[in-house]
Amino acid sequence: MSPNNDAKKEKEKDQAAARSFQAVKGMHDVLPVDEPYWEKIEGAARGLARRYGFSRIEPPVLEFAELYNKTSGEATDVVQKEMYTLKTKGGDFLALRPEYTPGIARAYMEHGMSRLPQPQRLIAMGPIFRHERPQLGRARQFTQIDLETLGGVSDPMYDAETISFFSDLLAELKIKAPILRLNSIGCRVCRPIYKKQLITYYKSHEAELCDDCRSRLESNPLRLLDCKEPECEKLKADAPSILDKLCITCSNHFKEVLEYLDEVKIPYELDPRLVRGLDYYSRTVFEFYASGPEEEIGAVAAGGRYDYLMETIGGHITPAIGGASGVERLIAVMRAKEIAPNGNGSSNGAGIASKRVFFAHAGDLSRKRSFALVKMLREKGFMVSESLAKDSLGNQLKVADKEGIGLALILGQKEMYENTVILRDLTSGIQEELSVDRLVDELKRRLSMK
Ligand SMILES: [Zn+2]
Ligand SMILES: [Zn+2]
Incomplete structure (x- = not known):
């Protein structure tokens, strides 16, 4: 196939990508x-x-x-x-x-x-x-x-x-x-003295060079040492060394x-x-x-x-x-090389998940108060996940499970009136009721223990 045909095909491919709103070729989403x-x-x-x-x-x-x-x-x-x-x-x-x-x-x-x-x-x-x-x-x-x-x-x-x-x-x-x-x-x-020597060396092998190298032989002979074409690669071994010059x-x-x-x-x-x-x-x-x-x-x-x-x-x-x-x-x-980017966790961020807490509401009435408590905890520096838009407690806790979070706070109507919150270890299922005033200190203790 001629290079023209290749270029044409490439162009058609790019145009198709543009029509379907894909990322531009060679550009990646992080x-x-x-x-x-x-x-x-x-x-x-x-x-x-x-x-x-x-x-x-x-x-x-x-x-x-x-x-x-x-x-x-x-x-x-x-x-x-x-x-x-x-x-x-x-x-x-x-x-x-x-x-x-x-x-x-x-x-x-x-x-x-x-x-x-x-x-x-x-x-x-x-x-x-x-x-x-x-x-x-x-x-x-x-x-x-x-x-x-x-x-x-x-x-x-x-x-x-x-x-x-x-x-x-x-x-x-x-x-x-x-x-x-x-x-x-x-x-x-x-460098000019070395360049001259390099040109002399490569001139004696001109026929063996790739097209690119032949065209830049006079103007930029150093680049010939950089060429990855196999025929040029072979010539490098005997090329004069700049360290001697x-x-x-x-x-x-x-x-x-x-x-x-x-x-x-x-x-x-x-x-x-x-x-x-x-x-x-x-x-x-x-x-x-x-x-x-x-x-x-x-x-x-x-x-x-x-x-x-x-x-x-x-x-x-x-x-x-x-x-x-x-x-x-x-x-x-x-x-x-399978090097994990964080100290103890795996590449999917499990190390971070262990520092997170999940907040769930039980019953529609406690939803707004939950929203406020989540904001307060974030202001205190905690990483808080939630799925407050979901209705059932079970569905909310499924999200915690998916994110690999082991600790949940649950606020129901009863807790709301008593100014408490339930702290549940999602792995063991053990839970306790905690006054909201003690919440920050208790969370700090639990999350740094992990
Ligand atoms: Zn010098
Ligand atoms: Zn070359």
């Missing part, structure tokens, strides 16, 4: 069943950010498309192909962010953050959009935890600090023994990054073929993978130094290092 994972991951990132001294920044989802075109340099064609762009009614050409870094760099410049103590340590968490082929571990909308350290000096300690943050994040999520791959891609002095400054910088990592006992593998798709990276690049079969899901965290980015958008030379981790990928790895 459902309640996923919530414990999201809470765990975002909570871990937030807690670490606080301890590491990173402050939250959130640039808008829409930026001028030019911002991304400028910063991606020679890889522009790739970025443009993957960007969701739109033209506003006023004629502005905007893009949904395909990555965080350029927007944060822009905000740093626009708000004069270079006048604040340097470096600025920033964290962002939000959606990223890339129009690429959806596949395992790759969606068109996904969520990133993004870390940026901007300004100050190009100190290798900050590279190690960024790597250490992601190492800690994976540890907190119980993703054990991740693989850290590291490389340095040099600077403006040494680093200038003395880059070589020392990289050596120090490794020494810092040794100091905090973070294991790593050197990977001289590791490059990043975008042009503004310099020196350190890193990628974390889950160990075992989950490695296939793709890098769970990645990043690098980008000392040249600020200049491309009209700022001063500003040393910077950053990294990002995809939340959906982390969840995919946790699911595959």
